[in-house]
Amino acid sequence: MKLRLATVWLTGCSGCHMSFLDLDEWLIELAALVEVVFSPIASDVKTYPEHVDVALVEGGVGTSDNLALIRQVRQHTRVLVAFGDCAITSNVPGLRNSHPGADTVLERAYLQLSDSSGCLPQAPGIVPELLEQVLPVQAVVPVDVYLPGCPPPAARIRAVLEALLRGETPVMEGAELIRFG
Amino acid sequence: MSVCTLTIDGQAVAAAAGTTVLQAAQQAGITIPTLCHLEGLSPVAACRLCLVEIAGSDRLQPACVTAVAEGQVVHSATPRLRDHRRTLIELLFTEGNHVCAVCVANGHCELQDLAVAVGMDHTRLPYRHPQRSVDLSHHRFGLDHNRCILCTRCVRVCDEVEGAHVWDVGWRGEHCRIVAGLNQPWGAVDACTDCGKCVMACPTGALFHKGDGAEEKHEEAWRLAVILRAHRAGTAP
Ligand code: SF4
Ligand code: SF4
Ligand code: SF4
Ligand code: FES
Numbered sequence: 001m002k003l004r005l006a007t008v009w010l011t012g013c014s015g016c017h018m019s020f021l022d023l024d025e026w027l028i029e030l031a032a033l034v035e036v037v038f039s040p041i042a043s044d045v046k047t048y049p050e051h052v053d054v055a056l057v058e059g060g061v062g063t064s065d066n067l068a069l070i071r072q073v074r075q076h077t078r079v080l081v082a083f084g085d086c087a088i089t090s091n092v093p094g095l096r097n098s099h100p101g102a103d104t105v106l107e108r109a110y111l112q113l114s115d116s117s118g119c120l121p122q123a124p125g126i127v128p129e130l131l132e133q134v135l136p137v138q139a140v141v142p143v144d145v146y147l148p149g150c151p152p153p154a155a156r157i158r159a160v161l162e163a164l165l166r167g168e169t170p171v172m173e174g175a176e177l178i179r180f181g
Numbered sequence: 182m183s184v185c186t187l188t189i190d191g192q193a194v195a196a197a198a199g200t201t202v203l204q205a206a207q208q209a210g211i212t213i214p215t216l217c218h219l220e221g222l223s224p225v226a227a228c229r230l231c232l233v234e235i236a237g238s239d240r241l242q243p244a245c246v247t248a249v250a251e252g253q254v255v256h257s258a259t260p261r262l263r264d265h266r267r268t269l270i271e272l273l274f275t276e277g278n279h280v281c282a283v284c285v286a287n288g289h290c291e292l293q294d295l296a297v298a299v300g301m302d303h304t305r306l307p308y309r310h311p312q313r314s315v316d317l318s319h320h321r322f323g324l325d326h327n328r329c330i331l332c333t334r335c336v337r338v339c340d341e342v343e344g345a346h347v348w349d350v351g352w353r354g355e356h357c358r359i360v361a362g363l364n365q366p367w368g369a370v371d372a373c374t375d376c377g378k379c380v381m382a383c384p385t386g387a388l389f390h391k392g393d394g395a396e397e398k399h400e401e402a403w404r405l406a407v408i409l410r411a412h413r414a415g416t417a418p
Contacts, residue, residue, distance in 0.1 A: 085282055088303045089274075089304070090308065092280060095280060098278060098311065098312050098327075136303070136308070139307065146302040150281065150282035173302075174297065178302040179296075180293060181287040181293060
């Protein structure tokens with residue numbers, strides 16, 4: 001049976017997903033082995049499905065939407081992979097965490113740095129609220145595999161997926177597999 | 182010169198009396214991780230990464246300041262030590278703001294290398310995200326407190342080798358930080374000779390050349406090693 005694969009995009013720059021696309025022709029081999037059930041780059045599914053085998057989660061948890069989605073992901077996924085530095089350390093989006101609270105950051109970005117027409121984005125139910133801090137995924141739900149890098153190089157992603165496809169838990173050690181940055 | 186015989190990780194080692202456990206291990210080809218230590222500067226045992234177990238004592242000892250003794254039995258890589266080292270590295274990462282992706286030292290950073298060495302694929306501790314400043318007042322160099330791990334290598338190299346004593350350590354606990362002069366902007370301290378030795382000694386991206394972008398700081402460890410060796414031999418220019 002094909003492995004049910006999801007990729008998830010939280011508060012990240014999508015660079016991790018771009019690195020996933022750098023798997024180039026191996027993607028064709030991968031496509032034969034997995035069914036992509038949820039992914040911003042490979043499907044148009046809006047609700048996270050049930051019974052997912054492996055989910056690659058890019059980005060930290062920085063908004064109310066991220067929070068709801070990551071809880072669903074955890075509930076319906078067997079192996080949750082924290083995909084890239086933002087998911088693991090909060091990384092670049094987490095730079096805002098040194099400033100007190102979401103309001104400070106929104107005011108800086110949308111009022112202080114704007115021309116005279118600046119206004120705060122407010123559209124309840126449409127634009128998700130910023131959380132006070134961007135949290136690493138493991139601060140919110142348990143993580144099974146950590147796949148660091150900003151972005152993780154394609155070879156590193158492949159090594160992890162190959163182990164998971166064999167039904168093994170990847171052993172993450174050495175600069176090839178775990179160096180941040 | 183009297184010689185001590187000891188064992189490190191089961192290996193028999195002979196070392197001159199007065200050498201440290203760290204030096205004895207290095208001479209025997211055994212690697213003990215270090216961060217605050219720099220051969221040629223006085224040891225301060227600030228980082229505790231080099232902790233070892235010595236038979237007969239429950240207390241862990243920093244190898245960089247512990248002298249060898251006759252018959253000493255040293256273990257440098259027990260599971261307990263490995264676990265402590267990983268926790269220490271996690272503490273260093275979580276108490277500062279180490280965003281490797283946007284750091285001048287990315288790929289050339291001793292802290293980053295040590296994280297790999299101890300197997301850190303994530304931290305088990307919460308990040309503190311402190312508010313820290315950057316000092317860009319010097320015309321050639323910058324100091325980013327977000328990345329400083331308080332190893333004091335800059336303090337010692339400036340004092341002991343350059344003789345300028347620009348740096349000191351101010352305050353305590355979470356407020357502890359490196360200060361130039363009497364807590365002045367670095368650029369306002371006349372004693373600084375612009376030699377750049379502190380930048381070379383810094384294991385992270387905390388001290389850097391202005392204009393360096395992400396990944397552009399190189400360790401230049403060999404350059405500094407040459408200077409430190411010449412200094413010890415009394416032949417420094
Ligand atoms: S880890 Fe790097 S590449 Fe991936 S989302 Fe974050 S900033 Fe982008
Ligand atoms: S100094 Fe820079 S490269 Fe080193 S750990 Fe800190 S952020 Fe990462
Ligand atoms: S500035 Fe660099 S060398 Fe100086 S104490 Fe901080 S980390 Fe160490
Ligand atoms: S190297 Fe010994 S305590 Fe830092």
